[in-house]
Amino acid sequence: xxxxKKVYMDWAATTPxxxxxxxxxxxxxxxxxxxPSSLHSWGWEVRKDLEVARKELAExxxxxxxxxxxxxxxxxxLVHKGVVESRGxxxKKVGIITSSIEHKGVLATCExxxxxGLARVDYLGVDxxxxxxxxxxxxxxxxxxxxxxxxxxxxxxxxxxxxxRIGKELRRVNKEREKKGLDxxxxxxxxxxxxxxxxxxxxxxxxxxxxxxxxxxxxxKGVGALFLGEGVSLVRQMDGGGxxxxxxxxxxxxxxxxxxxxxxxxxxxDKKKKREKVEKVRDYILNRLSKMEGVVINGPGKKGxxxxxxxxxxxxxxxxxxVLMSDQGVGVSTGxxxxxxxLKASHVMTALGIKAEEAHGSIRFSIxxxxxxxxxxxxxxxxxxxxxxxxxxxxxxxx
Amino acid sequence: MSGLYSDKVLDHFRNPRNMGEMEGADSExxxxxxxxxxxxxxxxxxxxxxxxxxxxxxxxxxxxMGCVAAVATTSMMTEMVKGKKFREVxxxxxxxxxxxxxGLPPVKxxxxxxxxxxxxxxxxxxx
Ligand code: FES
Numbered sequence: 001x002x003x004x005k006k007v008y009m010d011w012a013a014t015t016p017x018x019x020x021x022x023x024x025x026x027x028x029x030x031x032x033x034x035x036p037s038s039l040h041s042w043g044w045e046v047r048k049d050l051e052v053a054r055k056e057l058a059e060x061x062x063x064x065x066x067x068x069x070x071x072x073x074x075x076x077x078l079v080h081k082g083v084v085e086s087r088g089x090x091x092k093k094v095g096i097i098t099s100s101i102e103h104k105g106v107l108a109t110c111e112x113x114x115x116x117g118l119a120r121v122d123y124l125g126v127d128x129x130x131x132x133x134x135x136x137x138x139x140x141x142x143x144x145x146x147x148x149x150x151x152x153x154x155x156x157x158x159x160x161x162x163x164x165r166i167g168k169e170l171r172r173v174n175k176e177r178e179k180k181g182l183d184x185x186x187x188x189x190x191x192x193x194x195x196x197x198x199x200x201x202x203x204x205x206x207x208x209x210x211x212x213x214x215x216x217x218x219x220x221k222g223v224g225a226l227f228l229g230e231g232v233s234l235v236r237q238m239d240g241g242g243x244x245x246x247x248x249x250x251x252x253x254x255x256x257x258x259x260x261x262x263x264x265x266x267x268x269x270d271k272k273k274k275r276e277k278v279e280k281v282r283d284y285i286l287n288r289l290s291k292m293e294g295v296v297i298n299g300p301g302k303k304g305x306x307x308x309x310x311x312x313x314x315x316x317x318x319x320x321x322x323v324l325m326s327d328q329g330v331g332v333s334t335g336x337x338x339x340x341x342x343l344k345a346s347h348v349m350t351a352l353g354i355k356a357e358e359a360h361g362s363i364r365f366s367i368x369x370x371x372x373x374x375x376x377x378x379x380x381x382x383x384x385x386x387x388x389x390x391x392x393x394x395x396x397x398x399x
Numbered sequence: 400m401s402g403l404y405s406d407k408v409l410d411h412f413r414n415p416r417n418m419g420e421m422e423g424a425d426s427e428x429x430x431x432x433x434x435x436x437x438x439x440x441x442x443x444x445x446x447x448x449x450x451x452x453x454x455x456x457x458x459x460x461x462x463x464m465g466c467v468a469a470v471a472t473t474s475m476m477t478e479m480v481k482g483k484k485f486r487e488v489x490x491x492x493x494x495x496x497x498x499x500x501x502g503l504p505p506v507k508x509x510x511x512x513x514x515x516x517x518x519x520x521x522x523x524x525x526x
Contacts, residue, residue: 338435
Protein backbone atom coordinates (compact mmCIF):
# COMPACT_ATOMS: atom_id res chain seq x y z
CA UNK A 1 0.00 0.00 0.00
CA UNK A 2 1.18 3.49 -0.79
CA UNK A 3 1.81 5.58 2.33
CA UNK A 4 0.00 8.84 2.83
CA LYS A 5 1.71 11.72 1.04
CA LYS A 6 3.69 14.02 3.29
CA VAL A 7 5.21 17.35 2.32
CA TYR A 8 7.47 19.29 4.66
CA MET A 9 7.35 23.03 3.99
CA ASP A 10 8.92 24.28 7.17
CA TRP A 11 12.59 24.22 6.13
CA ALA A 12 13.23 27.57 7.83
CA ALA A 13 12.33 25.90 11.14
CA THR A 14 14.76 23.02 10.79
CA THR A 15 16.15 20.53 8.27
CA PRO A 16 17.11 16.86 8.39
CA UNK A 17 20.79 15.96 8.75
CA UNK A 18 22.36 15.49 5.32
CA UNK A 19 23.88 12.09 4.55
CA UNK A 20 27.32 13.55 3.84
CA UNK A 21 27.13 15.54 7.06
CA UNK A 22 26.44 12.43 9.09
CA UNK A 23 29.39 10.67 7.41
CA UNK A 24 31.65 13.58 8.32
CA UNK A 25 30.47 13.30 11.93
CA UNK A 26 30.71 9.54 12.36
CA UNK A 27 34.47 9.17 13.02
CA UNK A 28 34.15 11.51 16.00
CA UNK A 29 31.28 9.51 17.43
CA UNK A 30 33.19 6.24 17.10
CA UNK A 31 36.95 5.91 16.72
CA UNK A 32 38.17 9.48 17.23
CA UNK A 33 36.61 10.08 20.62
CA UNK A 34 39.47 11.81 22.45
CA UNK A 35 39.21 15.15 24.23
CA PRO A 36 40.81 17.76 21.96
CA SER A 37 42.38 19.42 25.02
CA SER A 38 44.23 16.24 26.05
CA LEU A 39 47.98 16.11 25.63
CA HIS A 40 48.29 12.66 24.12
CA SER A 41 47.64 10.99 20.80
CA TRP A 42 43.91 10.50 21.50
CA GLY A 43 43.53 14.23 22.02
CA TRP A 44 45.99 15.34 19.36
CA GLU A 45 44.35 13.52 16.47
CA VAL A 46 41.02 15.15 17.26
CA ARG A 47 42.55 18.59 17.90
CA LYS A 48 44.27 18.47 14.53
CA ASP A 49 41.08 17.66 12.61
CA LEU A 50 39.09 20.23 14.55
CA GLU A 51 41.54 23.04 13.83
CA VAL A 52 41.80 22.15 10.13
CA ALA A 53 38.01 22.23 9.86
CA ARG A 54 37.85 25.52 11.75
CA LYS A 55 40.44 27.09 9.45
CA GLU A 56 38.69 25.88 6.31
CA LEU A 57 35.39 27.24 7.55
CA ALA A 58 36.95 30.62 8.40
CA GLU A 59 38.39 30.86 4.88
CA UNK A 60 35.10 29.87 3.30
CA UNK A 61 33.12 32.60 5.08
CA UNK A 62 35.82 35.27 5.15
CA UNK A 63 36.29 35.27 8.92
CA UNK A 64 39.42 35.85 10.94
CA UNK A 65 38.33 33.41 13.64
CA UNK A 66 35.48 30.97 14.19
CA UNK A 67 34.06 30.18 17.63
CA UNK A 68 31.78 27.17 17.94
CA UNK A 69 28.76 27.39 20.22
CA UNK A 70 25.64 25.37 21.01
CA UNK A 71 23.17 27.34 18.87
CA UNK A 72 22.56 30.60 17.04
CA UNK A 73 20.87 31.84 20.20
CA UNK A 74 24.05 31.22 22.18
CA UNK A 75 26.12 33.03 19.55
CA UNK A 76 23.71 35.97 19.70
CA UNK A 77 23.90 36.12 23.49
CA LEU A 78 27.68 35.94 23.36
CA VAL A 79 27.99 38.72 20.78
CA HIS A 80 25.69 41.25 22.42
CA LYS A 81 26.61 40.61 26.04
CA GLY A 82 30.27 40.06 25.18
CA VAL A 83 30.64 43.32 23.25
CA VAL A 84 28.77 45.35 25.86
CA GLU A 85 30.87 43.97 28.71
CA SER A 86 34.09 44.46 26.80
CA ARG A 87 33.21 48.02 25.76
CA GLY A 88 31.34 49.27 28.83
CA UNK A 89 33.51 47.55 31.42
CA UNK A 90 30.55 47.91 33.77
CA UNK A 91 31.23 51.66 33.94
CA LYS A 92 29.29 53.10 31.04
CA LYS A 93 26.27 52.21 28.96
CA VAL A 94 26.97 50.97 25.45
CA GLY A 95 24.65 52.06 22.66
CA ILE A 96 23.21 49.24 20.55
CA ILE A 97 21.26 49.78 17.34
CA THR A 98 19.25 46.79 16.17
CA SER A 99 16.06 46.16 14.20
CA SER A 100 12.56 45.44 15.41
CA ILE A 101 12.36 42.19 13.42
CA GLU A 102 15.37 40.39 14.92
CA HIS A 103 15.22 36.86 16.25
CA LYS A 104 14.21 36.69 19.90
CA GLY A 105 17.80 35.68 20.70
CA VAL A 106 18.77 39.27 19.87
CA LEU A 107 15.72 41.09 21.19
CA ALA A 108 15.62 39.30 24.55
CA THR A 109 19.39 39.73 25.02
CA CYS A 110 19.14 43.45 24.29
CA GLU A 111 16.28 43.73 26.80
CA UNK A 112 18.42 41.90 29.36
CA UNK A 113 21.24 44.40 28.88
CA UNK A 114 18.87 47.34 28.95
CA UNK A 115 17.09 46.28 32.15
CA UNK A 116 20.42 45.84 33.90
CA GLY A 117 21.51 49.31 32.88
CA LEU A 118 24.38 48.08 30.72
CA ALA A 119 23.12 49.18 27.32
CA ARG A 120 21.03 51.81 25.60
CA VAL A 121 19.09 50.14 22.82
CA ASP A 122 17.57 51.73 19.74
CA TYR A 123 15.27 49.73 17.47
CA LEU A 124 14.98 50.36 13.76
CA GLY A 125 11.56 50.13 12.21
CA VAL A 126 10.94 48.36 8.91
CA ASP A 127 8.84 49.15 5.87
CA UNK A 128 6.02 46.98 4.48
CA UNK A 129 8.58 44.72 2.84
CA UNK A 130 10.43 44.21 6.10
CA UNK A 131 13.47 46.36 5.31
CA UNK A 132 15.30 48.76 7.59
CA UNK A 133 16.35 52.15 6.29
CA UNK A 134 20.02 53.00 6.16
CA UNK A 135 19.19 56.66 6.72
CA UNK A 136 17.39 55.89 9.97
CA UNK A 137 20.29 53.72 11.09
CA UNK A 138 22.81 56.49 10.45
CA UNK A 139 20.59 59.01 12.22
CA UNK A 140 20.49 56.81 15.31
CA UNK A 141 24.28 56.61 15.68
CA UNK A 142 25.47 58.50 18.77
CA UNK A 143 28.89 58.90 20.37
CA UNK A 144 28.16 56.00 22.73
CA UNK A 145 27.12 53.60 19.94
CA UNK A 146 29.24 50.48 20.15
CA UNK A 147 27.29 47.86 18.25
CA UNK A 148 25.02 47.72 15.22
CA UNK A 149 23.19 44.40 14.89
CA UNK A 150 20.94 43.79 11.90
CA UNK A 151 19.79 40.35 10.78
CA UNK A 152 20.52 39.37 7.19
CA UNK A 153 17.44 37.33 6.21
CA UNK A 154 14.32 37.49 8.32
CA UNK A 155 13.12 34.02 9.28
CA UNK A 156 9.40 34.82 9.15
CA UNK A 157 8.88 36.90 6.03
CA UNK A 158 12.20 36.44 4.21
CA UNK A 159 13.15 40.11 3.87
CA UNK A 160 16.84 40.53 2.99
CA UNK A 161 18.73 43.51 4.42
CA UNK A 162 21.44 45.28 2.46
CA UNK A 163 24.22 44.23 4.79
CA UNK A 164 27.01 45.18 2.38
CA ARG A 165 25.66 48.73 2.01
CA ILE A 166 25.31 49.15 5.77
CA GLY A 167 28.83 47.74 6.23
CA LYS A 168 30.26 50.22 3.77
CA GLU A 169 28.59 53.18 5.47
CA LEU A 170 29.72 52.02 8.90
CA ARG A 171 33.31 51.84 7.66
CA ARG A 172 33.04 55.46 6.58
CA VAL A 173 31.47 56.44 9.91
CA ASN A 174 34.21 54.61 11.79
CA LYS A 175 36.91 56.55 9.93
CA GLU A 176 35.36 59.81 11.11
CA ARG A 177 35.00 58.47 14.64
CA GLU A 178 38.66 57.53 14.72
CA LYS A 179 39.58 61.16 14.09
CA LYS A 180 37.35 62.20 16.96
CA GLY A 181 38.85 59.57 19.25
CA LEU A 182 35.59 57.61 19.48
CA ASP A 183 35.33 53.82 19.73
CA UNK A 184 34.85 51.89 16.52
CA UNK A 185 31.29 50.68 15.99
CA UNK A 186 31.18 46.91 15.57
CA UNK A 187 28.80 45.45 13.00
CA UNK A 188 27.05 42.15 13.65
CA UNK A 189 24.49 40.17 11.71
CA UNK A 190 22.43 37.08 12.45
CA UNK A 191 23.10 35.34 9.15
CA UNK A 192 21.35 32.05 9.94
CA UNK A 193 18.68 32.14 7.24
CA UNK A 194 20.94 33.47 4.50
CA UNK A 195 23.61 30.77 4.61
CA UNK A 196 21.74 28.27 2.47
CA UNK A 197 21.14 30.23 -0.71
CA UNK A 198 22.75 33.69 -0.65
CA UNK A 199 26.37 34.63 -1.33
CA UNK A 200 28.17 35.18 1.95
CA UNK A 201 31.55 36.77 2.55
CA UNK A 202 32.05 38.55 5.85
CA UNK A 203 34.86 40.76 4.59
CA UNK A 204 33.01 41.85 1.51
CA UNK A 205 29.90 42.57 3.55
CA UNK A 206 31.87 44.61 6.08
CA UNK A 207 30.81 42.47 9.04
CA UNK A 208 32.83 42.24 12.25
CA UNK A 209 30.74 39.42 13.62
CA UNK A 210 28.14 36.97 12.33
CA UNK A 211 26.05 34.31 14.09
CA UNK A 212 24.57 31.15 12.66
CA UNK A 213 23.24 27.70 13.55
CA UNK A 214 23.83 24.40 11.82
CA UNK A 215 20.41 22.79 11.80
CA UNK A 216 18.90 25.06 9.16
CA UNK A 217 21.34 23.73 6.56
CA UNK A 218 21.54 20.02 7.22
CA UNK A 219 23.71 19.85 10.35
CA UNK A 220 22.33 18.52 13.64
CA LYS A 221 20.50 20.69 16.20
CA GLY A 222 22.69 21.81 19.07
CA VAL A 223 25.66 23.39 17.30
CA GLY A 224 26.17 26.99 16.24
CA ALA A 225 29.00 29.24 15.15
CA LEU A 226 30.16 32.77 15.67
CA PHE A 227 32.36 34.29 12.96
CA LEU A 228 34.72 37.03 14.07
CA GLY A 229 36.62 39.57 12.00
CA GLU A 230 39.82 41.41 12.88
CA GLY A 231 40.25 43.25 16.14
CA VAL A 232 37.05 42.12 17.83
CA SER A 233 37.23 41.43 21.52
CA LEU A 234 34.44 39.85 23.51
CA VAL A 235 34.06 39.04 27.20
CA ARG A 236 33.10 35.38 27.28
CA GLN A 237 29.76 34.41 28.75
CA MET A 238 30.49 30.77 29.46
CA ASP A 239 33.25 30.67 32.05
CA GLY A 240 35.47 27.67 32.61
CA GLY A 241 38.41 26.19 30.72
CA GLY A 242 40.37 27.78 27.91
CA UNK A 243 38.56 26.20 24.96
CA UNK A 244 37.60 28.16 21.83
CA UNK A 245 40.44 30.67 22.29
CA UNK A 246 39.05 31.50 25.75
CA UNK A 247 35.85 32.89 24.23
CA UNK A 248 33.61 29.92 25.06
CA UNK A 249 34.52 27.37 27.73
CA UNK A 250 33.40 23.75 27.65
CA UNK A 251 34.72 20.65 25.93
CA UNK A 252 34.11 21.00 22.20
CA UNK A 253 31.19 19.03 20.74
CA UNK A 254 33.55 17.73 18.08
CA UNK A 255 31.24 15.53 16.01
CA UNK A 256 28.56 18.21 15.78
CA UNK A 257 31.14 20.86 14.93
CA UNK A 258 32.48 18.66 12.12
CA UNK A 259 28.88 18.28 10.94
CA UNK A 260 28.35 22.03 10.87
CA UNK A 261 31.58 22.59 8.92
CA UNK A 262 30.57 19.99 6.35
CA UNK A 263 27.06 21.43 6.05
CA UNK A 264 28.42 24.92 5.29
CA UNK A 265 30.80 23.45 2.71
CA UNK A 266 27.94 21.67 0.97
CA UNK A 267 25.72 24.78 1.12
CA UNK A 268 28.44 26.89 -0.49
CA UNK A 269 28.88 24.49 -3.40
CA ASP A 270 26.86 25.53 -6.49
CA LYS A 271 24.98 28.03 -4.40
CA LYS A 272 23.81 30.05 -7.36
CA LYS A 273 22.37 27.02 -9.13
CA LYS A 274 20.53 25.93 -6.02
CA ARG A 275 19.25 29.43 -5.42
CA GLU A 276 17.83 29.73 -8.92
CA LYS A 277 16.11 26.38 -8.56
CA VAL A 278 14.54 27.30 -5.22
CA GLU A 279 13.52 30.73 -6.51
CA LYS A 280 11.55 29.15 -9.32
CA VAL A 281 9.54 27.06 -6.88
CA ARG A 282 9.03 30.08 -4.62
CA ASP A 283 7.69 32.09 -7.54
CA TYR A 284 5.36 29.23 -8.36
CA ILE A 285 4.00 29.33 -4.78
CA LEU A 286 3.53 33.10 -5.04
CA ASN A 287 1.71 32.65 -8.30
CA ARG A 288 -0.62 30.00 -6.87
CA LEU A 289 -1.33 32.13 -3.80
CA SER A 290 -2.10 35.19 -5.93
CA LYS A 291 -4.99 33.24 -7.45
CA MET A 292 -6.52 32.33 -4.09
CA GLU A 293 -9.36 34.45 -2.81
CA GLY A 294 -8.70 36.41 0.38
CA VAL A 295 -4.95 35.69 0.45
CA VAL A 296 -2.45 38.53 0.84
CA ILE A 297 1.35 38.21 0.75
CA ASN A 298 3.19 39.41 3.88
CA GLY A 299 6.59 40.99 3.31
CA PRO A 300 8.78 41.15 0.23
CA GLY A 301 7.45 38.29 -1.92
CA LYS A 302 9.69 37.94 -5.00
CA LYS A 303 12.19 40.44 -3.63
CA GLY A 304 12.84 38.32 -0.56
CA UNK A 305 14.87 35.22 0.28
CA UNK A 306 14.52 32.29 -2.15
CA UNK A 307 13.15 29.87 0.42
CA UNK A 308 10.51 31.85 2.36
CA UNK A 309 6.95 32.88 1.48
CA UNK A 310 4.59 34.37 4.04
CA UNK A 311 0.92 35.15 3.48
CA UNK A 312 -2.25 35.77 5.40
CA UNK A 313 -5.83 34.62 4.96
CA UNK A 314 -8.54 36.95 6.19
CA UNK A 315 -10.85 35.80 9.00
CA UNK A 316 -8.98 32.55 9.64
CA UNK A 317 -6.89 31.51 12.63
CA UNK A 318 -3.47 29.99 11.95
CA UNK A 319 -3.21 27.36 14.66
CA UNK A 320 -6.29 25.52 13.48
CA UNK A 321 -5.08 25.83 9.91
CA UNK A 322 -1.78 24.16 10.85
CA VAL A 323 -3.58 21.24 12.50
CA LEU A 324 -5.86 20.67 9.49
CA MET A 325 -2.89 20.87 7.11
CA SER A 326 -0.87 18.51 9.29
CA ASP A 327 -3.79 16.08 9.11
CA GLN A 328 -3.20 16.09 5.35
CA GLY A 329 0.52 15.46 5.79
CA VAL A 330 1.69 19.05 5.36
CA GLY A 331 4.04 20.94 7.70
CA VAL A 332 4.03 24.78 7.70
CA SER A 333 4.11 27.45 10.43
CA THR A 334 2.11 30.49 11.59
CA GLY A 335 2.53 33.87 13.29
CA UNK A 336 -0.91 33.70 14.95
CA UNK A 337 -1.23 34.98 18.52
CA UNK A 338 -3.22 31.89 19.48
CA UNK A 339 -0.25 29.65 18.77
CA UNK A 340 2.46 31.77 20.35
CA UNK A 341 2.44 30.81 24.02
CA UNK A 342 2.24 34.43 25.15
CA LEU A 343 -0.86 35.03 23.01
CA LYS A 344 0.73 37.95 21.20
CA ALA A 345 0.94 38.21 17.46
CA SER A 346 4.45 37.74 16.08
CA HIS A 347 6.62 40.84 16.62
CA VAL A 348 7.70 40.64 12.99
CA MET A 349 4.13 40.91 11.75
CA THR A 350 3.52 43.84 14.09
CA ALA A 351 6.70 45.59 12.89
CA LEU A 352 5.55 45.21 9.28
CA GLY A 353 2.39 47.09 10.19
CA ILE A 354 0.18 44.00 10.00
CA LYS A 355 -2.63 44.15 12.57
CA ALA A 356 -3.01 41.38 15.15
CA GLU A 357 -6.27 40.19 13.61
CA GLU A 358 -4.58 39.97 10.21
CA ALA A 359 -1.54 38.19 11.61
CA HIS A 360 -4.05 35.72 13.04
CA GLY A 361 -4.27 34.02 9.68
CA SER A 362 -0.60 34.24 8.69
CA ILE A 363 1.13 31.20 7.26
CA ARG A 364 4.79 30.68 6.35
CA PHE A 365 5.79 28.27 3.61
CA SER A 366 9.53 27.59 3.60
CA ILE A 367 11.12 25.36 1.01
CA UNK A 368 14.43 23.80 -0.02
CA UNK A 369 16.06 22.56 -3.22
CA UNK A 370 14.21 19.30 -2.53
CA UNK A 371 10.79 20.95 -2.93
CA UNK A 372 9.13 20.27 -6.30
CA UNK A 373 6.23 21.90 -8.13
CA UNK A 374 4.21 18.75 -7.47
CA UNK A 375 4.83 19.27 -3.75
CA UNK A 376 3.54 22.82 -4.10
CA UNK A 377 0.43 21.60 -5.91
CA UNK A 378 -0.27 19.15 -3.11
CA UNK A 379 0.31 21.73 -0.38
CA UNK A 380 -1.87 24.32 -2.10
CA UNK A 381 -4.66 21.75 -2.36
CA UNK A 382 -4.41 20.99 1.36
CA UNK A 383 -4.23 24.71 2.12
CA UNK A 384 -7.39 25.47 0.17
CA UNK A 385 -9.29 22.59 1.73
CA UNK A 386 -8.29 23.63 5.25
CA UNK A 387 -9.16 27.29 4.67
CA UNK A 388 -12.57 26.29 3.34
CA UNK A 389 -13.26 24.11 6.34
CA UNK A 390 -12.38 26.93 8.76
CA UNK A 391 -14.45 29.37 6.75
CA UNK A 392 -17.37 26.99 7.14
CA UNK A 393 -16.93 26.94 10.94
CA UNK A 394 -16.86 30.74 11.16
CA UNK A 395 -19.43 31.45 8.47
CA UNK A 396 -22.09 33.52 10.29
CA UNK A 397 -19.61 35.62 12.24
CA UNK A 398 -19.27 39.26 11.37
CA UNK A 399 -16.58 41.37 12.97
CA MET B 400 0.72 23.12 19.51
CA SER B 401 -1.57 20.23 18.56
CA GLY B 402 0.82 17.93 20.39
CA LEU B 403 -0.36 19.60 23.58
CA TYR B 404 -4.04 18.89 22.97
CA SER B 405 -5.96 15.86 24.19
CA ASP B 406 -7.48 13.50 21.63
CA LYS B 407 -10.92 14.76 22.62
CA VAL B 408 -10.01 18.38 21.88
CA LEU B 409 -8.63 17.42 18.47
CA ASP B 410 -11.68 15.30 17.73
CA HIS B 411 -14.07 18.16 18.52
CA PHE B 412 -11.94 20.51 16.42
CA ARG B 413 -11.81 18.15 13.44
CA ASN B 414 -15.46 17.15 13.71
CA PRO B 415 -17.27 20.02 15.37
CA ARG B 416 -20.73 19.05 16.71
CA ASN B 417 -23.74 21.31 16.24
CA MET B 418 -21.78 23.67 14.03
CA GLY B 419 -23.47 26.14 11.72
CA GLU B 420 -26.17 28.77 11.51
CA MET B 421 -29.67 28.29 12.94
CA GLU B 422 -32.73 29.54 11.10
CA GLY B 423 -35.33 31.10 13.38
CA ALA B 424 -33.32 30.90 16.56
CA ASP B 425 -35.10 32.03 19.73
CA SER B 426 -31.95 33.69 20.96
CA GLU B 427 -28.44 34.29 19.72
CA UNK B 428 -25.32 35.97 21.02
CA UNK B 429 -21.82 36.75 19.84
CA UNK B 430 -18.77 37.67 21.90
CA UNK B 431 -15.14 38.36 21.16
CA UNK B 432 -12.06 37.33 23.04
CA UNK B 433 -10.11 40.32 24.30
CA UNK B 434 -6.93 38.24 24.69
CA UNK B 435 -6.35 37.18 21.13
CA UNK B 436 -9.25 38.49 19.11
CA UNK B 437 -11.26 35.35 18.46
CA UNK B 438 -15.03 35.44 18.12
CA UNK B 439 -17.80 32.96 18.96
CA UNK B 440 -21.49 32.92 18.18
CA UNK B 441 -24.21 30.72 19.62
CA UNK B 442 -27.85 30.15 18.59
CA UNK B 443 -30.53 28.67 20.87
CA UNK B 444 -33.93 27.09 20.29
CA UNK B 445 -35.84 27.33 23.55
CA UNK B 446 -39.02 25.69 24.93
CA UNK B 447 -40.57 28.25 27.24
CA UNK B 448 -40.99 27.13 30.86
CA UNK B 449 -42.97 28.59 33.78
CA UNK B 450 -40.00 30.70 34.80
CA UNK B 451 -36.67 31.63 33.24
CA UNK B 452 -35.00 28.78 35.12
CA UNK B 453 -37.45 26.28 33.69
CA UNK B 454 -36.75 27.16 30.06
CA UNK B 455 -35.32 24.24 28.10
CA UNK B 456 -32.63 24.40 25.42
CA UNK B 457 -34.11 22.16 22.76
CA UNK B 458 -31.46 22.89 20.15
CA UNK B 459 -28.16 24.74 20.01
CA UNK B 460 -25.69 25.66 17.28
CA UNK B 461 -22.40 27.51 17.21
CA UNK B 462 -19.95 29.28 14.93
CA UNK B 463 -16.40 30.16 15.91
CA MET B 464 -13.52 32.05 14.44
CA GLY B 465 -10.61 31.01 16.57
CA CYS B 466 -7.99 28.52 17.60
CA VAL B 467 -8.32 24.77 18.01
CA ALA B 468 -9.29 25.14 21.68
CA ALA B 469 -11.88 27.80 20.88
CA VAL B 470 -13.62 25.58 18.32
CA ALA B 471 -13.41 22.48 20.52
CA THR B 472 -14.77 24.17 23.65
CA THR B 473 -17.77 25.65 21.82
CA SER B 474 -18.46 22.31 20.21
CA MET B 475 -18.24 20.48 23.55
CA MET B 476 -20.37 23.14 25.25
CA THR B 477 -23.21 22.58 22.78
CA GLU B 478 -23.18 18.86 23.54
CA MET B 479 -23.25 19.51 27.25
CA VAL B 480 -26.30 21.79 27.26
CA LYS B 481 -28.62 20.37 24.65
CA GLY B 482 -31.92 19.28 26.20
CA LYS B 483 -31.08 20.88 29.55
CA LYS B 484 -33.02 23.43 31.61
CA PHE B 485 -31.55 26.92 32.06
CA ARG B 486 -31.40 26.12 35.79
CA GLU B 487 -28.93 23.30 35.15
CA VAL B 488 -27.02 25.07 32.42
CA UNK B 489 -26.56 28.21 34.50
CA UNK B 490 -24.06 26.33 36.65
CA UNK B 491 -21.87 25.35 33.71
CA UNK B 492 -18.32 26.60 34.22
CA UNK B 493 -15.45 26.86 31.79
CA UNK B 494 -13.63 24.47 34.11
CA UNK B 495 -16.31 21.84 33.51
CA UNK B 496 -16.08 22.29 29.73
CA UNK B 497 -12.30 21.97 29.85
CA UNK B 498 -12.57 18.85 32.00
CA UNK B 499 -15.08 17.26 29.63
CA UNK B 500 -12.41 17.68 26.95
CA UNK B 501 -9.81 15.93 29.14
CA GLY B 502 -8.19 19.27 29.94
CA LEU B 503 -6.68 22.17 28.02
CA PRO B 504 -3.15 23.55 28.03
CA PRO B 505 -3.01 26.32 30.72
CA VAL B 506 -2.46 29.07 28.15
CA LYS B 507 -5.67 27.97 26.40
CA UNK B 508 -8.01 28.06 29.41
CA UNK B 509 -9.28 31.50 28.44
CA UNK B 510 -10.77 30.04 25.24
CA UNK B 511 -13.15 27.93 27.34
CA UNK B 512 -14.23 31.07 29.23
CA UNK B 513 -15.50 32.35 25.98
CA UNK B 514 -17.67 29.29 25.35
CA UNK B 515 -19.38 29.51 28.73
CA UNK B 516 -19.76 33.30 28.47
CA UNK B 517 -21.38 33.32 25.05
CA UNK B 518 -23.93 30.73 26.18
CA UNK B 519 -24.84 32.70 29.30
CA UNK B 520 -25.23 35.80 27.17
CA UNK B 521 -27.62 34.02 24.77
CA UNK B 522 -29.64 32.66 27.72
CA UNK B 523 -29.72 36.07 29.38
CA UNK B 524 -31.01 37.67 26.23
CA UNK B 525 -33.84 35.16 25.83
CA UNK B 526 -37.14 36.85 26.59
S1 FES C 1 -9.04 31.75 21.13
FE1 FES C 1 -7.01 32.49 20.76
S2 FES C 1 -5.89 31.12 21.88
FE2 FES C 1 -7.82 30.22 21.84
